[in-house]
Amino acid sequence: MSETAGTSAPPGFVTAVGHPVRWRLISELAHSDLAVHELTALLGQPQNLVSYHLGKLRRAELVTARRSSADGRDTYYSLALAHCGDLLSGTGAALHPGLRLTPPTPATAVTGRVLFLCTGNSSRSQMAEALLRERTSGTVAAYSAGSQPKPVHPHATSAMAARGIDLTKALPKHVDEFAGQRFDVVITLCDRVKEVCPEFLGQSRLLHWSIPDPAADPDGLPAFQRVADDLAQRVSFLLHALPPTREGIMTSPINDNTVSVRYLVDDVAAAIDFYTTHLGFTSAHAFLPAFADVRRGNLRLLLSGPDSSAGRSMPDGRRPHPGGWNRIHLIVADIxxxxxxxxxxxxxxxxxxxxxxxxxxxVLDDPAGNPVELFAPAPA
Known part of the structure; x- marks a missing residue:
């Protein structure tokens, strides 16, 4: 509901958040979904007072609540950021037409490393990873994993296809594959995996988005589409919290935890298909037919075709070509x-x-004849 300049009553947003406790609550919920006991600890206030003010915010439709899927006795609260934006705009206009707020330009020139986690890595986290990568054209290194990985759900693939995003080559990954790595943000998408989230190096921001499992919803595909809508909105707000790219600096977020290996290949498109289909890599950038890079965990594999700068002849006339025996080394559980x-x-x-x-x-060969080693460690 829009606010009209000159009205005597204060705008609804001012009334709803004007109390110091309610302002603290929405300030905390602006970053992450939180349970009542977490909000109580953050505010240093008794639970009955926190619950009272959460009720006020729910009635103002600024906050929504969802029963925890991990512990039915607990409830997670989420801030309706888009609705807050609408109300803030009307609040400024209620004071003076010149103070109507305008939404910021969509943030796309951002970088960083973001990991999405859920239990199965079969729908929510896969969709979130794909949405973030698509929104940033790969400048953000987006990953996903699960505590109990299982095949990607076909409805997740369909929901993303409706948005022009291909999930047909996405593979589930275990969270242990990323344990110990550095990320700017780690986001848990289901309440169960939040309880088992491992430690990550550095100062990773740990956030929680309490999103229902669409596979458990009898609605089928429409449930996945609703989750995709929710994730798309949350990702759009996440972009404003990620570090901006720096002009003149490579936008791909390379850091000291990323290992880069270059392979010369005969056909870049065929190489992308091979590594993403068979070996669990995800496509990061593609500048066909000359060059592409794919990622698996903290390994960045550069695929350089004959038309790339890496494929040019050396001063003595020798021309780089695929093959040899030096190779990347992938650890597998069951060789x-x-x-x-x-x-x-x-x-x-x-x-x-x-x-x-x-x-x-x-040792296996990729389509260009480059070797890849699969290695299963001996039992301890």
Whole structure:
């Protein structure tokens, strides 16, 4: 409801948030969804007082509540940021037409590393990762994982396809793959995984978005579409909290925790397809037909085609080409199962599985003939 300049009653937003406790509550909820006991601890106020003021904010439709999926006795509160923006704009106009607030320009020139976590890494976190990558054209390194990974849900793929985003090659990943890495922001998307979120290096901001599991909703695809809408809105606000890119500096967020390896390939598009389809990489940038890069965890693999600068002839006339025996080294849990899966998909292997003191290994070829080693560590 818009506010009219010159009215005697204060605007609804001012009335709703004018109390110091309510202002503190929305200030905390602007960053992360929080449970009552967390808000009580942050404000240093008794629970009955916090609950009273949360009720006021709910009646003003500034805050929503959802029963925790991890502990049904608990409730998570979320701030309706878009609604707050509408009310703030009307509040300024109520005082003077010249004070009507205008929304900021959508933030896209941002960088950083963001990890989304949920239980299965099959819908919510996959969609959030894809939405953030699409909104920033890859300048933000977005990842997702789960505590109990399972295949990506077909409805998640359909919901993203409706937004022009391809999830058909997305693979589930275990959160342990990212443990110990540095991220600017780590966001848990379900209440259960919040309780088991591992430690991450550095000063990662840990946020929580309490979003229902669409796979548990009998509505089917419409439930996934509603979650996609929610995630898209949350991602748009997240962009304003990420570090901006710096002019003249590579926008891909490389840091001391990222290892980059360059492979020369005959066909960049075929190489992207191979690594994302078979080996769990995600596409970061593609400048076809010359160059692309794909990522898995903290490994950045640069794929340089014949037309790239890396493929140019050396001063002595030699021309770089694919092949050789130096290789990237991917750790797998079950090497026999991986070999069987990849052989069935038509992947070429250079060797059989070789056992040594440290574990078992095998070397396969990518489409250009570059070697990739799969390694299963020996049991401790």
């Amino acid at each position: 026999d199962a991986e070999v069987a899966r990849l052989r069935a998909a038509g992947v070429t292997f250079r060797s059989d599985v070789i056992a040594g003191p440290g574990g078992r290994q095998i």
